[in-house]
Amino acid sequence: MTAVSHPTQLLKQRRFAPLFWTQFFNAFNDNFLKNALIILVEYRSAPVWGLPPAEIVALAGGIFILPFFLFSALAGQIADKYEKAHVIRWIKRIEIAIMCLATAGFLFHQPGFLLFVLFAMGLHSTFFGPIKYSILPQHLSSEELVAGNAMVEAGTFVSILLGTIAGGVIFPLPHGRWMVSIGLMLIAVIGYVVCLWIPNARAVEPNLKINFEPIGPSIQIFRFTKKPASVFWSIVAISWFWFVGAIMLSIFPPLCKEVLHGPEWLVTTYLALFSIGIATGSLLTARLSRGILNLSFVSAGFVGITIFAAILWFLSSHDPNTVLIGLNLFLFSIFGGFFIVPLYTLMQERSEQENRSRVIAANNILNAFFMVIASLALLALLHFHFTIAEVMLFVSITNLLMLFYMCWKMPELKLATQRLFGLRLRA
Secondary structure, rough: OOOOEEEHHHHHHHOOHHHHHHHHHHHHHHHHHHHHHHHHHHHHOOOOOEEEEHHHHHHHHHHHOOOHHHHHHHHHHHHHOOHHHHHHHHHHHHHHHHHHHHHHHHHHOHHHHHHHHHHHHHHHHHHHHHHHHOOHOOOHHHHHHHHHHHHHHHHHHHHHHHHHHHHHHHHHOOHHHHHHHHHHHHHHHHHHHOOOOOOOOOOOOOOOOOOOOOHHHHHHHHHHOOOOOHHHHHHHHHHHHHHHHHHHHHHHHHHHHHHHHOHHHHHHHHHHHHHHHHHHHHHHHHHHHHHOOOOOHHHHHHHHHHHHHHHHHHHHHHHHOOHHHHHHHHHHHHHHHHHHHHHHHHHHHHHOOHHHHHHHHHHHHHHHHHHHHHHHHHHHHOOOOHHHHHHHHHHHHHHHHHHHHHHOHHHHHHHHHHHOOOOOOOO
C-alpha cells in the first residue's frame, strides 16, 4: 500500500473513494430531508399535534439526535462483530426503504409521519457512524489517516450545506414535494450503488456477544475509551467542538435578523461560509501535517476559535458589518477544521482494533450529549437576556478555559501548545 501525497488523491483509490461518496450522499440526504420538513412546518403551516411551528422545528432536532443516545452502543457492537462493508450495504438498503416512507409523507402532506421518518433516518445514521470511522484504519495506512479524516470531514460539511440548501430551495418550488421525494429516492439509490464498491473489511471481534439493551451498553462502552487515556480526552475535545458548533449554528438566524437586519438568504450565506471554512481547515490540516498526527493543530484550533469568537463579539457589539462578520466567521470555522481532524485521527490510531467501533460509538453518544447541553446552555443564556454578541463572548471565554483544562488532562497537548505558542501552562 503506497501512501498518497495529497488528500484529494484518495478519491482515486477504491479503498477510500466509495466510502467517501457513500458518506457524502448519506449526509446530503439527512439534511435534505430535515430542511424540507422544516420548510413544510414553518412556511406551509402544516399542523403537527397542535404545536406551534417553532416548537416542532426544535422537536425535529431532538428526534433526529435521539437514536444516537439509544442505539450507538448497539451500532458499535455490530460494526465490531461483522464485516463492515456488508453491514454498510444493509444500512443503505434500509435508507432506500426509509426514503420510500419519506415520499409517502411528503406526497400525502403528513408532517407528523415525517417526524417518524426523521427518527428512522437518525437511526440509520447512528448505525453508519461507527463504521465510517472505524473502517478507515483498515483501508488506509497510518500515514494516510489524517488525509482520510480531512477528506471525510470536508466532504461531510459540504454535503450538509448542499443538502440543507437543496431542501430549502426545492421544496417551495411548484411540484416541490414531488421533486424532493424523487431527489431523496435518487440520492439513496446512488448511495447504495456506490457502497457496493467499498472493499471488504474483516470482522475484528466476530465472537462478540451483542447486548441489545439500550442503556447499559451505552454506559459500558465508555470503558473502551480509558486505555490509553488520550483516546477518552480526544473524544471529550471532539464533543466540545460539537458543543461550540451547535451554539454558533443556532445563533445564525437571530444574528442575521436581529443584529445585521439582513435578508433571509444571509443565513444560508453564513452557513455556507461556516461549512466551507471547516472543509478548508480540514484539507489544510492534512496538507500541512504531511500525514503525521500533530496536536499543534488542535492547539491552533483552540486559540483561533477563541480569538475569532472574541472578534465576532466585538464586531456584533460595535460594528455589525455583514462582510466583516462573514469573513471572521469563515476564519473561525477554518480553525474548527484544524481542531477536529487530528482528534479523530488520534481516536482511530490509539483505540484497540477489536473495539474501535465501540470507541467511536461512545464518541457519538458524547457528541450528542454535548449538543443537547449546548442547546440548554443557549436557552439559559437567552433566558438571562444575553445578547447574541454576548453569546459569542461566552463561546470565546469557555473555549479558552477548555484549552487550559485539556492541556491539564492531556500532557502531549500541553507540550504541543507550548511548542507552538511558547506558553507555560501548569499541569
